[in-house]
Amino acid sequence: MELTNIHYVAAIGFALAFVFGAVVNKTNFCTMGAVSDWVNMGLKGRFGAWLLAMGVAVGGAQLLELSGQIDLTESIYRTTTLGLGGLIIGGLMFGVGMTLSGGCGQRTLVRVGSGNLKSLVVFIILGLTAYMTLRGIIGVARIELIEPLSLDLAEQGIEDQGLASTILPWLNIEVTDGLRWAFAGVVSIVLIGIAFSIEELRSNFDNWFSGIVVGAVVVGAWVITGIFGYDDFDPVPLEGLSFVAPTGNSISYLMTYTGSTISFAIAVVFGVIAGSFVYSVISRTFRIETFSQRGDMINHMIGGALMGIGGVLSLGCTIGQGVTGISTLALGSIIATISIMLGCAITMRVQYHRLDERGVLSSLFGGIADIVIPWRKMA
């Protein structure tokens, strides 16, 4: 086999993702856990780690873009199409799904690596439903029902959905490079500042370390696909770290190996699993976990499907949109990430109310009210 640009890009992507998988396993970085800690215990340390990852990724990605190294408008996040319906509906679905299946896309991969067969079931269902939503039968519904719920920003003379490009024209201010630098700097510093204002982040090595590493790995992904992999004759798509569509593509790649070519994103999926596996063996935490309850298995399967479908509709997961997308300062990524957080937090409160043997609707309204009414005292 002749090695080409994409093979080198994939190999470095695998190595980067290997580090990500090992660090996430070691530090317990988990976006669902971040919401759970906050909603269920009032602890913000892991949420701070997520904000820190965003802040580091914004700083790095914007520095690369504004210094002319990469053009983030080439990524899927900063196009002129703002798919509001998909971002909100898909984000909410993903948030519900990650709570039902015990973790988001990256967490699923990390757990597969450490021997969790429950997560292997989620991995397969997530991958299949993601692929069905991208190119299969669910894709028909996506095109017919969800895509019409999009805004074409180009029609309003907006050149991309970056924060500066959307907010400044609305305020009748001309978009200049100086203002772009200002936006990038302020967002990055505010996110990092909020993260470090949280005592549980500062006092916990795992929290601040994981936040910095996850953010840096996303920046590394932009460097690999945008600078190292830049080749006029053998181009690779500009992409960061993302886990939903790539999980579907990974399964497809394994099934059609002899006729397929590796990509950066597929290599990342395998790298995260491998990194987590090696760390769990070295730390002697590798152990086979299986389903022991019918209800738990049903929850995981529904959760996997909601993440697969929702993750494609929202163009990404808690890392794909919640760190990578945010690093491009795309308006859509902010909308998707907030939708995911809301879906996740509301599901936790619904599960709490369900323990009272309240009906589904009563629990649902109670859960929504708990999260969206800030002054409501939660039980």
Place this chain on the structure above:
Amino acid sequence: MSDATDVTKELDTTGLNCPMPIIRAKKALKELQPGDILRVTATDPGSVKDFEAFAKQTGNELLDSLTEGDTFIYRLKKG
């Protein structure tokens, strides 16, 4: 030691992942009186750190955190 005679209520969360063990423990504690003891069994490895943090944050004392084979056992005293 997890002395069963001290325990006011037993909660079995085996087979469940984060966040369910914490959500169920929170619910169970709500129905107990201060000083009562809740014994929780779990199989989620992540529950070890979760229950340490939960006890510290909520003022319920974690009396002990034991591992027996693949099962984690916690005794929480309601504060």
